[in-house]
Amino acid sequence: MSDHPTTYVPKSAFGKWFESRLPIAGLVHSSFIAFPVPRNLTYFWTFGAILAFMLVAQIVTGVFLAMYYTPNAGMAFQSVEHIMRDVNYGWLIRYLHANGASMFFVAVYVHIFRNFYYGSYKAPREVLYILGVIIFLLMMATAFMGYVLPWGQMSFWGATVITNLFSAIPLVGETIVSYLWGGYSVGNPTLNRFFSLHYLLPFMIAGVVILHIWALHVPGQNNPTGIPIKSGKDAVPFTPYATIKDIFAVVVFMIFFAYWVFYMPNYLGHADNYIPANPAVTPSHIVPEWYFLPFYAILRAIPDKLGGVIAMGSAIVIWVFMPWLDTSKVRSTAYRPLYKQFFWIFVVVCFVLGWLGSRPAEGWYVIASQICTAYYFAHFLIILPVLGFVERPLPLPNSILESVMGVQKGGAGIPAGANAEPHSKG
Amino acid sequence: MAETTTHVAEPTRRDFLYIATGAAAVVGGATLVWPFVQSLAPDAATVAAGAPVEVDLTPIAEGQIVKVFWRGKLIFIRHRTAEEIKAAEDVNVASLRDPQADSARVKPGKAQWLIVYGNCTHLGCVPLGQQGEYHGWFCPCHGSIFDTSGRVRGGPAPINLPIPPYTFASDTKIVIGQEATA
Numbered sequence: 001m002s003d004h005p006t007t008y009v010p011k012s013a014f015g016k017w018f019e020s021r022l023p024i025a026g027l028v029h030s031s032f033i034a035f036p037v038p039r040n041l042t043y044f045w046t047f048g049a050i051l052a053f054m055l056v057a058q059i060v061t062g063v064f065l066a067m068y069y070t071p072n073a074g075m076a077f078q079s080v081e082h083i084m085r086d087v088n089y090g091w092l093i094r095y096l097h098a099n100g101a102s103m104f105f106v107a108v109y110v111h112i113f114r115n116f117y118y119g120s121y122k123a124p125r126e127v128l129y130i131l132g133v134i135i136f137l138l139m140m141a142t143a144f145m146g147y148v149l150p151w152g153q154m155s156f157w158g159a160t161v162i163t164n165l166f167s168a169i170p171l172v173g174e175t176i177v178s179y180l181w182g183g184y185s186v187g188n189p190t191l192n193r194f195f196s197l198h199y200l201l202p203f204m205i206a207g208v209v210i211l212h213i214w215a216l217h218v219p220g221q222n223n224p225t226g227i228p229i230k231s232g233k234d235a236v237p238f239t240p241y242a243t244i245k246d247i248f249a250v251v252v253f254m255i256f257f258a259y260w261v262f263y264m265p266n267y268l269g270h271a272d273n274y275i276p277a278n279p280a281v282t283p284s285h286i287v288p289e290w291y292f293l294p295f296y297a298i299l300r301a302i303p304d305k306l307g308g309v310i311a312m313g314s315a316i317v318i319w320v321f322m323p324w325l326d327t328s329k330v331r332s333t334a335y336r337p338l339y340k341q342f343f344w345i346f347v348v349v350c351f352v353l354g355w356l357g358s359r360p361a362e363g364w365y366v367i368a369s370q371i372c373t374a375y376y377f378a379h380f381l382i383i384l385p386v387l388g389f390v391e392r393p394l395p396l397p398n399s400i401l402e403s404v405m406g407v408q409k410g411g412a413g414i415p416a417g418a419n420a421e422p423h424s425k426g
Numbered sequence: 427m428a429e430t431t432t433h434v435a436e437p438t439r440r441d442f443l444y445i446a447t448g449a450a451a452v453v454g455g456a457t458l459v460w461p462f463v464q465s466l467a468p469d470a471a472t473v474a475a476g477a478p479v480e481v482d483l484t485p486i487a488e489g490q491i492v493k494v495f496w497r498g499k500l501i502f503i504r505h506r507t508a509e510e511i512k513a514a515e516d517v518n519v520a521s522l523r524d525p526q527a528d529s530a531r532v533k534p535g536k537a538q539w540l541i542v543y544g545n546c547t548h549l550g551c552v553p554l555g556q557q558g559e560y561h562g563w564f565c566p567c568h569g570s571i572f573d574t575s576g577r578v579r580g581g582p583a584p585i586n587l588p589i590p591p592y593t594f595a596s597d598t599k600i601v602i603g604q605e606a607t608a
Contacts, residue, residue, distance in 0.1 A: 157551075161550055164550055178467065179463070179466045182472065183468045183472045183497070183498060184476055185499050186498075187472075189469065193466070279498065281552055282551035282552045282566075282567060284567065285567065286567060360568060362568065
């Protein structure tokens with residue numbers, strides 16, 4: 001945005017009059033039409049657009065649900081059933097919203113791991129990346145509070161277990177928890193404030209998303225080679241190339257989304273949540289939604305209550321330090337043969353942690369969780385810093401164009417690292 | 427003093443006004459946060475609803491466990507049999523994970539009445555009564571085992587089921603939420 005002096009010239013007299021008073025058309029033109037996009041982007045780079053679509057979809061379906069939902073402990077469950085049975089297309093709007101949360105997390109995990117693989121977090125995109133971590137934390141809070149609103153058994157007991165995590169904080173823990181609850185246990189005041197915050201947070205996410213996009217448009221997008229745009233031949237204009245590709249990817253993603261909504265709308269939920277909340281009986285097995293499972297496994301891997309809470313929080317906070325923990329000058333894992341193997345081990349460990357989080361915390365599951373948790377942190381604290389020094393990267397292409405079209409004339413790839421110094425696109 | 431041109435190093439009245447205004451804004455802003463944070467605390471109605479509750483023990487038969495709520499929290503009232511009391515008292519206290527004698531968990535002379543919070547100290551599930559190895563409680567969630575004194579004897583729970591504050595108003599009536607005033 002700020003980095004690209006607009007070449008936009010309004011054609012009509014009204015356009016000129018308006019642009020001289022609010023240059024918004026020029027901003028849109030330089031950001032989303034003329035903006036130079038690396039010509040070698042893959043479909044992994046469409047997940048930003050998919051996420052933007054999902055945020056809008058969640059806000060729209062949520063606003064309509066809020067017209068019928070009642071945030072009261074005595075009426076919430078009934079009001080959700082009312083939406084399902086009596087409201088015209090209420091079942092569709094609710095299933096879109098509930099499954100939409102899962103789809104949002106599917107997309108964000110692809111987006112995050114694309115960033116890990118291609119080193120998008122490295123200079124000069126650290127701030128862009130940290131804003132992304134903040135968005136992810138806000139998403140987690142929003143999803144958790146949304147899951148509490150139907151006031152079923154899993155809502156109630158999930159809220160009890162998660163809010164009780166704060167009681168692990170020494171000295172002030174119990175006070176903090178009673179301020180979260182607005183009472184002495186999870187109850188009506190808790191439901192009311194969770195509804196209020198569940199409505200607020202998506203708009204805070206939208207605000208941080210604007211900063212995220214702004215920060216993206218300063219250095220421009222990373223790409224599969226990790227080397228910056230050096231000449232006009234390395235790039236294509238955002239419109240039509242990226243626009244159409246993004247729209248196509250969103251449509252394909254919507255087909256995937258629709259499959260869940262229309263064929264297995266309750267598969268990702270828990271049957272227990274169709275039982276009204278009952279503080280006298282717990283479900284036999286309390287598990288969070290699938291997208292929290294790896295973190296839940298880390299929480300339970302530590303035998304100490306406070307230690308578990310600290311480990312779970314650190315598992316995400318450690319992401320913030322990744323630009324400095326990764327000492328390699330090469331961004332893209334495509335040119336890092338050793339790191340490529342460790343990256344895929346890390347992916348497998350994350351999946352295993354997720355699976356372990358869905359298992360009961362007993363027997364060898366606990367030991368496996370502890371091993372995976374140790375590896376998770378070792379990946380960031382040992383493997384990332386050490387690899388940058390011991391790994392010998394593959395030669396990088398001279399330019400994005402060369403990586404796509406092959407070497408044009410003379411000269412093989414230049415030595416590794418020579419192209420990797422951070423600087424803006426040309 | 428009418429002249430306002432002063433040496434740079436000399437603080438002026440204007441400097442004082444800047445600092446005073448800035449300080450007032452910071453203190454005022456911070457003060458305004460207070461009522462908003464306090465509004466999150468349990469409100470007066472919730473506090474009033476959390477007042478002590480009386481429970482009549484007469485209808486609770488020997489061997490029976492009754493569930494009551496105080497401040498939204500589940501509480502077990504267990505009328506223990508002589509056998510259950512003996513089992514709880516005959517334990518080697520030093521061998522327990524959270525060592526506590528049975529006599530410290532009941533009121534003197536009222537060993538037949540065990541009153542404990544009804545949420546597992548692991549992750550808050552509700553344990554099932556008269557089950558498990560010690561016939562105290564067994565938590566179906568993660569397998570914590572409690573004895574007839576509500577003390578943890580196995581599984582992941584870190585501590586015993588806690589005792590709520592309560593006092594005997596008479597031989598057959600307790601007041602939960604109120605300690606004896608001695």
